[in-house]
Amino acid sequence: MSRFAACGVLLAVGVTVGCGGGSTTPELAQVSGTVLINGAPPSGPLRVVYEPQSSGSNKTGGTSSEGMTDPSGKFELRYRGETPGAVPGSHVVRIYPNAGGGPAGGEMAVPQDLMIPASYNDLSTLTRTVEKGKKNEHTIEIELKKK
Numbered sequence: 001m002s003r004f005a006a007c008g009v010l011l012a013v014g015v016t017v018g019c020g021g022g023s024t025t026p027e028l029a030q031v032s033g034t035v036l037i038n039g040a041p042p043s044g045p046l047r048v049v050y051e052p053q054s055s056g057s058n059k060t061g062g063t064s065s066e067g068m069t070d071p072s073g074k075f076e077l078r079y080r081g082e083t084p085g086a087v088p089g090s091h092v093v094r095i096y097p098n099a100g101g102g103p104a105g106g107e108m109a110v111p112q113d114l115m116i117p118a119s120y121n122d123l124s125t126l127t128r129t130v131e132k133g134k135k136n137e138h139t140i141e142i143e144l145k146k147k
Contacts, residue, residue, distance in 0.1 A: 028085030029130050031065065031077040033138035035095060041073035045098040046116070048075045048140070050091040050128065062087045068098060088132035093140060094121045116142065 035046055046069045052062040065086035067075035077086045095116055120126060120142055128138050 025079065025083055026062065026087055027132065028065075028079055028083060029088050029132055029134060029136055030084055031086045031130055031136045031138065032067075033075060033136075033140060034073045035069050035075065035140045035142065036073055037142045038144055039141070041071065042069055045069055046073075046075075047096045047098045048077070049094040049096070050077055050086045050130065051094060052087045053090045053092060053127075086130045086136075088130050090127060090129050092124055093126040093128050093138075094124045095126075095140065095142065096121050117144070 031050065033048075035042060035048060037043075048067045048069065049064050050066075051064045063080060065077040065079045066081070067077040069075045076084060079085050079087070097116055118124075126140070128136075128140075130136050
């Protein structure tokens with residue numbers, strides 16, 4: 001085997017070993033719940049995001065878990081889009097309409113009654129605690145002022 005071929009094999013093995021680690025799924029707890037707007041299910045799908053906050057031994061926060069509401073407002077969180085659950089601990093909860101096109105109109109425009117204020121998404125201070133070893137059931141109520 002030539003020196004170049006040997007170096008290539010060693011480099012390939014090094015990259016494979018170096019890039020393969022650290023992709024394990026942390027311990028998760030089941031999280032489901034209901035989102036209500038003015039006491040009723042939303043008129044369209046909402047994306048619910050639980051963003052872990054750093055605390056105690058969790059210094060980095062971690063990867064968010066997300067779920068989509070069904071027609072009755074119910075959701076179930078999934079970690080990295082695959083595994084049911086969320087990392088235990090304190091989370092900031094963010095809620096976004098799941099539509100594109102913006103409020104200007106069009107087929108994919110966000111319906112006016114789904115215009116969620118920034119205080120529930122980008123500027124959210126809404127928090128929930130995910131408890132380890134427990135099925136967590138959360139109700140999130142959004143009060144929107146009628147125009």
